[in-house]
Amino acid sequence: MMKIGFNKPYLTGNEAKYIIDAVSSGKISGNGKYTQLCQQFFEQKYGFGKCLLTTSCTDALEMAAILINIKPDDEVIIPSYTFVSTANAFVLRGAKIIFADSNEQNPNIDTSKLESLITSKTKAIVPVHYAGTACDMDTIMELANRYNLFVIEDAAQAVDSFYTGKDGVKKALGSIGHLAAFSFHETKNIISGEGGMLTINDLQFANRAEIIWEKGTNRSAFFRGEIDKYGWVDIGSSFLPSEIIAAFLWAQIEHLEEIQEKRKQIWNHYYEGLLEISLNQNFKLPQIPDFATNNAHMFYLVFESLDERNKCIHKLKENNTNAVFHYLSLHKSPFYEGKYEGEELFWANHYSDRLLRLPFYYELDTDKIDFIIDILKK
Ligand SMILES: *Cc1c(COP(=O)(O)O)cnc(C)c1O
Numbered sequence: 001m002m003k004i005g006f007n008k009p010y011l012t013g014n015e016a017k018y019i020i021d022a023v024s025s026g027k028i029s030g031n032g033k034y035t036q037l038c039q040q041f042f043e044q045k046y047g048f049g050k051c052l053l054t055t056s057c058t059d060a061l062e063m064a065a066i067l068i069n070i071k072p073d074d075e076v077i078i079p080s081y082t083f084v085s086t087a088n089a090f091v092l093r094g095a096k097i098i099f100a101d102s103n104e105q106n107p108n109i110d111t112s113k114l115e116s117l118i119t120s121k122t123k124a125i126v127p128v129h130y131a132g133t134a135c136d137m138d139t140i141m142e143l144a145n146r147y148n149l150f151v152i153e154d155a156a157q158a159v160d161s162f163y164t165g166k167d168g169v170k171k172a173l174g175s176i177g178h179l180a181a182f183s184f185h186e187t188k189n190i191i192s193g194e195g196g197m198l199t200i201n202d203l204q205f206a207n208r209a210e211i212i213w214e215k216g217t218n219r220s221a222f223f224r225g226e227i228d229k230y231g232w233v234d235i236g237s238s239f240l241p242s243e244i245i246a247a248f249l250w251a252q253i254e255h256l257e258e259i260q261e262k263r264k265q266i267w268n269h270y271y272e273g274l275l276e277i278s279l280n281q282n283f284k285l286p287q288i289p290d291f292a293t294n295n296a297h298m299f300y301l302v303f304e305s306l307d308e309r310n311k312c313i314h315k316l317k318e319n320n321t322n323a324v325f326h327y328l329s330l331h332k333s334p335f336y337e338g339k340y341e342g343e344e345l346f347w348a349n350h351y352s353d354r355l356l357r358l359p360f361y362y363e364l365d366t367d368k369i370d371f372i373i374d375i376l377k378k
Contacts, residue, residue: 002320002367002368002371003320003321004320004321004322004359004364004368004371004372005322005359005361006322006323006324006357006359006360007186007187007359007360007361008361008362008363008364009186009191009361010191010259010361010362010363011251012251012252012254012255012259013251014251014254015247015248015251015252017251018034018247018248018250018251019244019247019248021247022034022243022244022246022247023244025243027243028242028243028244029242029243030053030240030241030242030243030246031214031220031223031240032243032246033243034243034246034247034249034250035053035240035241035243035246037246037250037253038051038053038197038246038249038250038253039051039052039053039197041253042197042199045172046160046172046174046175047171047172047175048172048174048175048180048199048200048201049175049199049200049201049202049203049206050199050200050203050206050209051197051198051199051200052197052198052200052209052210052213052239052240053195053196053197053240053241053245053246053249054181054195054196054197054198054213054239054240054241055194055195055196055238055239055240055241055245056085056183056185056194056195056196057085057154057156057181057182057183057184057185057196057197058085058088058089058196059196059237059239060181060182060196060197060198060239061085061086061088061089061090061126061152061154061181062089062092062237062239063198063209063212063213063239064089064152064179064181064198065089065090065092065093065095066093066212066235066236067179067200067205067208067209067212068123068124068150068152068178068179070090070093070094070095070123070124071093071094071095072093072094072095073094073095073096073121074090074093074094074095074096074121074122074123074124075095075096075097075098075119075121075122075123076090076095076096076097076098076122076123076124076125076126077098077099077100077114077117077118077122077124077125077126078090078097078098078099078100078109078125078126078128078154078330079099079100079101079102079107079108079109079127079128079130079348080099080100080101080102080329080330080331080332080345080348081102081107081128081130081327081329081330081345081347081348081351081352082128082130082154082327082330083128083154083156083327084330084333084335085156086126086128086154087330090124090126095123096121097330098117098122098342099329099330099331099340099342099345099348100113100114100117100345101113101345101346101347101348102130102345102347102348102350102351103347104347105287105289106130106131106133106286106287106288106289107130107131107347107348107351107355108127108128108129108130108133108134108135108136109125109127109128109135109136109140110347111135111136111139111140111143114139114140114143115143118143118147118149122147122149123149123150124149124150124151124152125140125143125144125149125150125151125152126151126152126153126154127140127151127153127154127177128154128156129153129154129155129157129158129161129173130157131157131286131297131298131300132157132158132159132160132161132173132189132294132295132296132297132298133161133286133288133289133292133294134158134161134162134163134173134289134291134292134293135163136289136291137163137165137171137176137177138165138166138291141176141177150177150178150179151176151177151178151179152177152178152179152180152181153173153174153176153177153179153180153181154180154181155173155174155180155181155182155199156181156182156183156185156188156196157183157188157189157295157297157298158173158174158182158295158297159174159182159188159189159190159256159295160172160189160256160260160295161173161292161293161294161295161297162292162293163176163291163292163293164290164291164292165291174199175199175201176201177201178200178201178202178205179198179199179200179201179202179205180198180199180201181196181197181198181199182196182197182199183195183196184196184197184249184252188297189259189260189263189295189296189297190249190252190253190256190259191248191249191252192241192245192246192248192249192252193245193248194245195241195245195248195249198213198239207221208234211233211234211236212234212235212236212237212239213236213239213240214236214240215236215237215238216232216233216234216235216236216237217230217231217232217233217236218230218231218233259362260295260296262362263295263296263297263360263362264294264296266296266299266360266362266364266369267294267296267299267360269366269369270299270358270369270372270373271285271286271299273369273370273373274301274373274376277373277376277377278301281376282303282304282305282308283301283302283303283304283308283312283356283376284301284302285301286299286300286302296360297360298357298360299357299358299360300326300355300356300357300358301355301356301358301376302350302351302354302355302356303354303355303356304354305353305354306353306354308354309325309353309354309355309356312356312376313325313356315375315378316372316375319371319375321359321371321372321375322359323356323357323358323359323372324356324357325352325355325356325357326351326355326357327351327352328352329345329348329349329352331345331348332349332352358372359372
């Protein structure tokens with residue numbers, strides 16, 4: 001019987017070749033040729049101010065928290081329905097997390113209730129572009145400007161996805177906030193095993209970002225010949241990946257268009273195959289607002305109840321198919337137990353209990369998708 005896993009990392013074919021090239025060049029630590037190639041690609045293609053590869057999106061978020069000088073008692077607003085790293089990066093610096101609810105339409109942060117969460121202590125808003133679908137960025141940026149807050153986009157899932165604002169200008173996700181964080185974890189659209197990137201759109205942060213990235217030293221400026229010795233000038237950590245990881249990522253970037261094309265085909269096949277059934281069945285299909293594009297990061301269903309979702313997971317498992325649920329609201333997590341003081345977050349809890357992600361990867365062929373659609377029909 002056919003067995004369908006949830007994820008399968010896709011290799012373009014050049015990963016090993018570029019890794020060998022990096023190794024044989026004698027430069028395998030960070031910030032070499034492949035790192036530069038990757039960073040320049042993103043800066044040029046998507047209009048990001050400045051890009052720095054990191055060892056993960058988690059690291060990029062931690063850099064962002066350092067850059068905006070998060071101090072104990074500062075408040076940071078994030079959606080409850082997200083990955084732990086969105087919160088941890090700020091918790092590590094002593095911030096208080098203010099959890100926001102999701103929308104009815106999709107799991108992204110509900111901007112209609114955002115203003116009521118802002119206090120004199122609020123320092124930043126961290127919108128998460130869930131499934132690569134843009135948040136309502138006009139509202140978020142307008143509030144941030146009015147209250148003098150930083151916006152850090154958690155764009156972990158949002159490579160090659162766009163937002164069109166009221167001004168009609170189409171902007172890449174990750175180019176709108178002051179800072180943004182991407183992930184190249186093996187479950188994302190393009191990958192390097194573990195890996196990530198910080199994008200710096202507010203260039204007041206550019207120099208300091210490079211220092212924090214290089215363990216708190218001005219080594220990058222030294223290697224460019226701008227200063228004649230380097231030393232300890234700030235706090236920092238080892239946030240930059242080795243050239244081995246950057247070489248892997250470069251092989252992926254070279255095939256980005258083809259990967260995106262294929263993933264969109266898979267997404268559309270699911271959507272078209274399930275559209276009619278979803279009208280009579282107990283689940284809904286993903287909804288993408290007019291201002292957003294679809295980068296086909298994942299395909300999810302939203303069931304009417306936890307019970308219905310569990311039945312479906314079980315049925316798929318009986319047919320050797322691994323579908324998985326996603327986040328559990330962070331305000332209800334064991335780490336936060338007893339600490340949450342806000343109101344109950346209806347939609348965050350709704351998606352915690354009801355959202356199901358279907359198998360999604362480059363090599364998922366039409367036969368397998370049709371097989372999954374058939375099970376869902378039943
Ligand atoms: C994957 C993911 C992260 C973490 O990315 P890493 O590269 O594994 O650190 C953070 N936030 C969101 C929304 C993610 O999907």
